[in-house]
Amino acid sequence: MKAAVMRAYHAPFEIEEVRIDAPASGEVLVRTAASGICHSDLTVLEGGLPVPPPCVLGHEPAGVVEAVGEGVTQFSEGDHVVGCTTSWCGECRFCTEGRPYLCPSQYVGRPEGSAPRLTTPDGKPMGQFANLSSYAEQMLCPERSLVKIRDDMPLDLAALIGCGVTTGLGAVLNTVSIPAGASVVIVGCGGVGLSALQGARIVGAGKIVAVDTQKWKFDLARELGATDCIDASADDVVAAVHEATGGGAEFVFECIGLPATVQQAIAMTGRGGTAILVGLVPMTQLAEFSPADVTLQEKKIVGSYMGSNRFRFDMPKYIDFYFDGRLHLDEMISSRISLDQVNDAFDRLRRGEVARQVIVFD
Ligand SMILES: NC(=O)c1ccc[n+]([C@@H]2O[C@H](COP(=O)([O-])OP(=O)(O)OC[C@H]3O[C@@H](n4cnc5c(N)ncnc54)[C@H](O)[C@@H]3O)[C@@H](O)[C@H]2O)c1
Ligand SMILES: [Zn+2]
Ligand SMILES: [Zn+2]
CATH class of the missing domain: 3.90.180.10 (Medium-chain alcohol dehydrogenases, catalytic domain)
Known part of the structure; x- marks a missing residue:
């Protein structure tokens, strides 16, 4: 064959x-x-x-x-x-x-x-x-x-x-439990991110914010359920998410797999919120974040494997x-x-x- x-x-x-x-x-x-x-x-x-x-x-x-x-x-x-x-x-x-x-x-x-x-x-x-x-x-x-x-x-x-669908949709439906009306951010609108985005729509999330560097993906993201789209190549993306979600999101799904976007996802997460790491950062790379930010705001960082x-x-x-x-x-x-x-x-x-x-x- x-x-x-x-x-x-x-x-x-x-x-x-x-x-x-x-x-x-x-x-x-x-x-x-x-x-x-x-x-x-x-x-x-x-x-x-x-x-x-x-x-x-x-x-x-x-x-x-x-x-x-x-x-x-x-x-x-x-x-x-x-x-x-x-x-x-x-x-x-x-x-x-x-x-x-x-x-x-x-x-x-x-x-x-x-x-x-x-x-x-x-x-x-x-x-x-x-x-x-x-x-x-x-x-x-x-x-x-x-x-x-x-x-x-x-x-x-x-x-x-x-x-892709099992990973993204499953991260939303299985890894965490999202109440209707909650604010959700999807960082990265590839096959995995767009599936997570659809999961957010299916569970009845309130704000669904799509983040990507490729602006052309936003029409598709909106069609699939995004309420807001943020161009990560143009904006201060963390500040833009804080503004769109009134001070940070309840759930942020990192669906890219870069140390920099993992760091951003944790920073986009609001007080008491959860950052879900779906993207796969190459095993040779590490990401930095502020433990004090996580402790003082009681943020959760959760891995999600294959949904x-x-x-x-x-x-x-x-x-x-x-x-x-x-x-x-x-x-x-x-x-x-x-x-x-x-x-x-x-x-x-x-x-x-x-x-x-x-x-x-x-
Ligand atoms: N957790 C798991 O079990 C699991 C399973 C499958 C895939 N993955 C991982 O999920 C990630 C996404 O997979 P995919 O197939 O959807 O990838 P993809 O390449 O199709 O999508 C990534 C998206 O991120 C965007 N992007 C890239 N850099 C960006 C930046 N700095 N800021 C904002 N957006 C940016 C790209 O434009 C693209 O739309 C990968 O890391 C993949 O390895 C994890
Ligand atoms: Zn895969
Ligand atoms: Zn077994």
């Missing part, structure tokens, strides 16, 4: 032939229909996460089941599925206490000593990202990386649910939101591209020119 391979950090992807194994016990082979392009793949490509090349990236997929391994009972050939990075074991402390998205099993592939799921045509191991690797025509996943979805959901839109999801429960619900007209997905797709166009798509992502791009397979 054809796949986009990260051969080295900072280098363009190579479109290569990659061999995929047959499903072992508990695994499912999926024909990829579509894969969204999430900024976290760019962070990996830029060396910001410990994922060594060569590796097939991509972690926001939807597709159709082609074959199942021994013991798989939840899926059969022809099922429509969405993939998620947070596969879970069902037995560890995190799974049993109801936070399966923190399960350490998501970082583990096949058992030690097994054949790799992906190899080069001459038999060398090829890395698989997040048990998915969706920049490829097929995926071989643990069954607990997948959820079955309704057949009438278009698969290019379903792909967005795989990471604190229980994705087999959340994702079908989000798809129903789409059919109910509450979650807008069509508007979030800036372009549909082929796998061969992935490097151009990453350039556009770097330049902040897009909401969400989706690779669509034949």
Whole structure:
């Protein structure tokens, strides 16, 4: 099958032939229909996460089941599925206490000593990202990386649910509890931020302030529910948020992943408010903030990983939101591209020119 391979950090992807194994016990082979392009793949490509090349990236997929391994009972050939990075074991402390998205099993592939799921045509191991690797025509996943979805959901839109929507919407619906009428700020209007913004609208937030450096995104942000938009490249963005929210917001979602915007998000948070860190700052970088500001104003700083999801429960619900007209997905797709166009798509992502791009397979 054809796949986009990260051969080295900072280098363009190579479109290569990659061999995929047959499903072992508990695994499912999926024909990829579509894969969204999430900024976290760019962070990996830029060396910001410990994922060594060569590796097939991509972690926001939807597709159709082609074959199942021994013991798989939840899926059969022809099922429509969405993939998620947070596969879970069902037995560890995190799974049993109801936070399966923190399960350490998501970082583990096949058992030690097994054949790799992906190899080069001459038999060398090829890395698989997040048990998915969706920049490829097929995926071989643990069954607990997948959820079955309704057949009438278009698969290019379903792909967005795989990471960006689950992360942004879940940060609002699962990680914190937002009372109706509360003030919410979304810092960064990419796929993740626009999903958080829609979450704020769905829970009935009062002020919903969208912040970005790309002014053209504000029409889309308003269409999706923003009441105010602030151009971070022109204004004193912290002062502008304080003004718009009457002294700082009750909830601020940082959806970019830069030390400077993390610092701004904490400063935008009002007395007693909560800053939610959704963006992924490269692991090599630190952010500064004033602990006294946090203590004296009793601000909370909360991390939100993959929308604190229980994705087999959340994702079908989000798809129903789409059919109910509450979650807008069509508007979030800036372009549909082929796998061969992935490097151009990453350039556009770097330049902040897009909401969400989706690779669509034949
Ligand atoms: N927490 C998680 O589990 C999780 C999951 C998925 C993605 N992420 C992270 O979320 C972040 C957002 O992902 P995405 O795919 O939406 O990214 P994206 O690149 O599509 O969106 C980022 C947005 O921030 C804007 N921006 C950049 N610099 C800015 C600045 N200084 N001030 C204001 N706006 C600025 C860009 O114009 C863009 O609209 C990334 O860091 C990604 O790695 C986290
Ligand atoms: Zn992602
Ligand atoms: Zn577990």
